[in-house]
Amino acid sequence: MIQLETIAKQYSGRGQKLTAFRCEALTIEDGEYVAIVGPSGSGKTTLLSMLGGMLSPSTGRVLVDDVSLYDQSVAARSAIRGQKMGFVFQSFNLIPYLSALQNVQVPLSFAKLSAEVQQQRATELLVDLGLSERLHHRPAELSVGQQQRVALARTLVNDPQIILADEPTGNLDPTSKEVVLKIFDECHQQGRTLVVVTHDPSVAERATRRLTLVDGNLVDSDEIETSTLRPASAA
Amino acid sequence: MNLRSIIWQELKSRPSAVIFNSLTILLGVAALVAIRHVTVHSEKEVSKQLSNLGANILVLPKDATLQNYYAADQNGGSLPEEHVAEIYLAGLSGVEQVSPRLNVATQVDEHAITVTGILPQSEVEALASWQATTMFMNTTDTGCCQRTNVVSAQQLASPQALIEHRAIQELDKNAIVVGADIAAKLGCKAADRVELFGEKFTVLGILPTTGTVDDGRVFAHLHEVQRLSESGATCNAIEIVGCCEDAAGSLVPQLQELLPNAKIVTISQVVQTQVGVNQLMAKTSWIVLAVMMVVGGAGLAGAISSNVQERRREIGTLMALGATPRYIQQLFLGKALLLGLAAGAIGCLLGVSAALIVGPAWAGVSVTPLVGTSLLAVLLATFVALVAAWWPARRAAQLDPCICFREV
Structure with a gap:
């Protein structure tokens, strides 16, 4: 479970304080599929960064499984991210000098798993995502859709409970976008928590809950009852 | 996949940058090793010649x-x-x-x-x-x-x-x-x-x-x-x-x-003159070393700093995936360590090779490799590389991980 308590993020500049995000209280239950929508500059990425333990709020607390993220050390937050969270980026953020297989192995290396286990898990996941012929290709040698699938494999390889996605389909063609959304649906069905920042209404529609941000304020929250997508545990 | 393999893969992907970044340290080590080899062997040669001379006073034309x-x-x-x-x-x-x-x-x-x-x-x-x-x-x-x-x-x-x-x-x-x-x-x-x-x-x-x-x-x-x-x-x-x-x-x-009408020279004068020349060479070699290392260290610091700047999103991504600041610091210090070791080792080989050729040809002394001097030079190069990379690596470790969400 993710909880935000009286959170605000302010930036200072030119003698002024700009509030990028503000929220009195927000709870995201385990297994929820949440879409965060809003125009550019509304604070979506700021919220996602704070949820991921990567941007400390100016005030308030972020709790993940009742642990206050920003009361932990930087190293402890890194460990929490490595164990519980997976990130999906709009530009995939694959490491250019590593092969697809090596990119997927990176999060496993932080978990201190042996090279054999790393290779086995990463290979299985890439094969499942239809990339068996591309294991040793570097990102520059892959299509955009393949790059996003490698990035998804990297996100999922540590079996994270929480997936945080920033415009995951922003750079994809319709076919690749559908592949990604199907994977998200599967993750949701497996009981993982998904928080997806998106501009795209069709992506937001797949979520069970939508949060709308305008000028850094969480102004609207609606819960969409979609029994087909709701995980078994939450039904 | 581990820290070492990430460092190695990154270095392999940019070989020209690696060579360019470590060139000054490499040349500094080569110069130091070559000068030290010739100096040390020159000292030995003087000592040997004096020993062979036997005489302790020379009478020479004015x-x-x-x-x-x-x-x-x-x-x-x-x-x-x-x-x-x-x-x-x-x-x-x-x-x-x-x-x-x-x-x-x-x-x-x-x-x-x-x-x-x-x-x-x-x-x-x-x-x-x-x-x-x-x-x-x-x-x-x-x-x-x-x-x-x-x-x-x-x-x-x-x-x-x-x-x-x-x-x-x-x-x-x-x-x-x-x-x-x-x-x-x-x-x-x-x-x-x-x-x-x-x-x-x-x-x-x-x-x-x-x-x-x-x-x-x-x-x-x-x-x-x-x-x-x-x-x-x-x-x-x-x-x-x-x-x-x-x-x-x-x-x-x-x-x-x-x-x-003759010049009377004692062996002690000869020794003092020759030792003085050798000491001057030795001091010069340390000055050359200091200059080369400062320039090389500054160059490497600049290169690592640029590397950190270029890889900000990668650093943020690694942190998002679970890398600790310490890991990020080690990523850049490890790279510097490898560069220093490689530059030191190659510079050492070049220096010894140069001394083997130049020693007999220019200074008239036969040169054999000095293991201690060579090892010291490699260690020194590694140390300089680590010191040069310390600050950029620390800066990388302090980067805000949310940079991974930005287009940089």
Whole structure:
């Protein structure tokens, strides 16, 4: 479970304080599929960064499984991210000098798993995502859709409970976008928590809950009852 | 996948940047290693030459330099041979052995060689006896000779004595003693006949290899060399073995008074001059090192700093995936470590190779690799690289991980 308590993020500049995000209280239950929508500059990425333990709020607390993220050390937050969270980026953020297989192995290396286990898990996941012929290709040698699938494999390889996605389909063609959304649906069905920042209404529609941000304020929250997508545990 | 493999893969993906970034350190190490090798071997060579010299006082023409003496160069001028007799006649205490030398360049079978004329000790002793001097073996009268340098006639009997004692007891006018290098060039051995200045000489013996200029010389009777080279009764240097250091010290002013037109040089002066030159070289090598390392370190710091800037999103992504700040710091320090080690090792190899070529060619000293110096240079390069990368690596570790969400 993710909880935000009286959170605000302010930036200072030119003698002024700009509030990028503000929220009195927000709870995201385990297994929820949440879409965060809003125009550019509304604070979506700021919220996602704070949820991921990567941007400390100016005030308030972020709790993940009742642990206050920003009361932990930087190293402890890194460990929490490595164990519980997976990130999906709009530009995939694959490491250019590593092969697809090596990119997927990176999060496993932080978990201190042996090279054999790393290779086995990463290979299985890439094969499942239809990339068996591309294991040793570097990102520059892959299509955009393949790059996003490698990035998804990297996100999922540590079996994270929480997936945080920033415009995951922003750079994809319709076919690749559908592949990604199907994977998200599967993750949701497996009981993982998904928080997806998106501009795209069709992506937001797949979520069970939508949060709308305008000028850094969480102004609207609606819960969409979609029994087909709701995980078994939450039904 | 681990830290090492990430560092290695990143380095492999940008080989030209790797080479460029570490080039200054590499060249600095190469320069240091080359200079140190030549300096150390030069010191050893000086020490060896001085040891082989045996004499502790040299009488040289006024305009001659030590280089003229070592190189058997006659441009430094000549001395009248009668100075030998004058030294005996003066009855200076503490003189044990006097050896006049005349160097003459000539050719044998198209090989340029130096013939050194020497006076056998039997003739020197006869001269001393004729002059009725009593200075030889007069070690007790002077009260200074606790450690005598006097050698017996038996010890001077073989040609090898020229190496060990700088003198030979007997040398016929038609005999020569040949240095090891010349013997190898001419393919001659003891009892062979060799033509010098148009006359035949019998090889009395071949000297063992000494690693000094003596290897490239042919020794003949002084008077024969004077006659054949039409030099008259002259020599280029007179080597004097004093009975002890105190005697040598007091001898110098006496000799200067006796031979005002000659230059009197003691071995201690030679040592001081040569050691001074070597110390200057050693200090220069450290200055070169300091400059190269500062420039190399600054260059590497700049390169790592740029690398951090270029890889900000990658750093943020790694942090999002679970990398700790310490891991990020190690990522860049590890890269610097590898660059420093590689630059140090390659620079070391280049430096040693350069010293092996330049040492004999420019400084006239044979060079062998010095393991300690080489290892020290590699460690120093690694240390400089780590220090240079410390600040950029620390900055990378302090980056805000949410940078991974931005387009940078």
